[in-house]
Amino acid sequence: MKRHVHLVATPLILAALVLLWWGYVRAFEVSPLILPSPASVGASIVDLLQSPRTWNHIWYTLYETIAGFLIAVVVGIGLGALLGKTPWLERTLNPLIVGLQVMPKIALVPLFVVWFGFGPTSKVVMAAVLAFFPVMTNTIIGIKSVERGHRDVMTSLNASRWQSLREVELPASLPFILTGMEVGIVLAIIGAIVGEYLGGSNGLGYMAVAALNAFDVPGMFAVIIILTVIGFLLYALVVMLRRFVTPWHESVLITRET
């Protein structure tokens, strides 16, 4: 009984929140320019989804997010593996990496627009730059936390560095890498959206700004909700990946049992 309780409780809470929103707007007669009612936002969503233009924007944002994310995963794992296996290189580059990590990368968007133009490329780059760091740092941590006993086995078998990386270090890092990817996909969406906010005329970020400029507040809320649903789906996809990629791992075992 208890294991299925969330299947009912989660929608209920969601419904309660919408009801609260609706009640608040009704009771205090909030201006629709500040907070539109759930009904008008709902109507706006239905409206938007019927227009092929909206779908164009959705594909645009999806493409930028996924392309940026994939670049971040490939480069992040590659560089993370290199740094994780080469301690002197990591020590050398560490101040640089920390510096780049704490830098507010969103501030780079205008620069990227200058460099890569108003098209999708500047957004892909922004998404990749944001998603890259969690993937890379988690890969480094994963490679460093390979058990000593496992290293001993590979040493006793006279395995080469490449063999150790492929057979032990990368698989052992996968749970860490997936955690980095879960953070990364969310950041990739943010990167793409912020890029669209600040430059260009495509994507859901642009749509939200355009709606606001037209005083179409329900439209803006509708775009934000569509974005949230997309983000949720992408995140769920990465979480599901965990089950396929690391079926042997404790975290997968636990979620299966509950």
Added chain:
Amino acid sequence: MVSEASASSPEIRLSGLEQRYRTEAGGEVLALTGIDLSIRRGEFVVLIGPSGCGKTTMLRIMAGLIRPTSGTVEIAGRPLWKGGARDDSAVQELGVAFQEANLFPWMRIEENIALPLKLRGVPKAKRLERARALTELVGIKGFERRWPRELSGGMRQRAAIARALSLDPHILLMDEPFGALDAMTRDRMNVELQRIWMMQGCTVVLVTHSISEAVFLADRIVLLSPRPGRMDTIIDVPFPRPRDGDSATRPEFQAIVRDLRKRLDAMS
């Protein structure tokens, strides 16, 4: 298989081994000194001693996991270290099992067992066939497709032994392989290990701190004394094979156990 050199020379020869560690404070600790030991082909040698006597260090040196500060290790007449690297043909003669099974959780049991073959480029069908034969030898047939976490501690240790045997090494090195198991499982594993050893005809060097385990398994027991670790006594255990639970109740067996315990008590 038996070459001229390996027939005439001992399977393992340690000469003038010494191991020093640098401590963090900048000092030096002498972990092991004056180790000279020859182990014959097919012999079962047990290293025993109080903690800090360097028995694990000695085994790890034989396995090539540690490079000794001075002295040489020869495996079947060939030096284990050539220049700065382990001699690969000597390494192939060694199978190593640790206190923890150290199976890789992301590989199924058969993949774990076949890993040494994979690293040496043996085709998949062939190495899985070998893995199946080994699961039968170590008594975990039917568990080939399981994940390591699905097996009990004893079964995991059996799989680790199977992995150590997969290259068909002439020498099996074991560092307290049953130390983490409960007493009953441990006794059973000792009988099993004796059976595997008799079937494979390999040379075994096993580290333990259990006196009865040492006497039950060994042809020769090497007793090490601590600080610095050095060889104290070598004791022959001449009982016939296969030994079983009854062997352990015999007075001759008990006498060796008693002597060993006395010497060990005198050290600490």
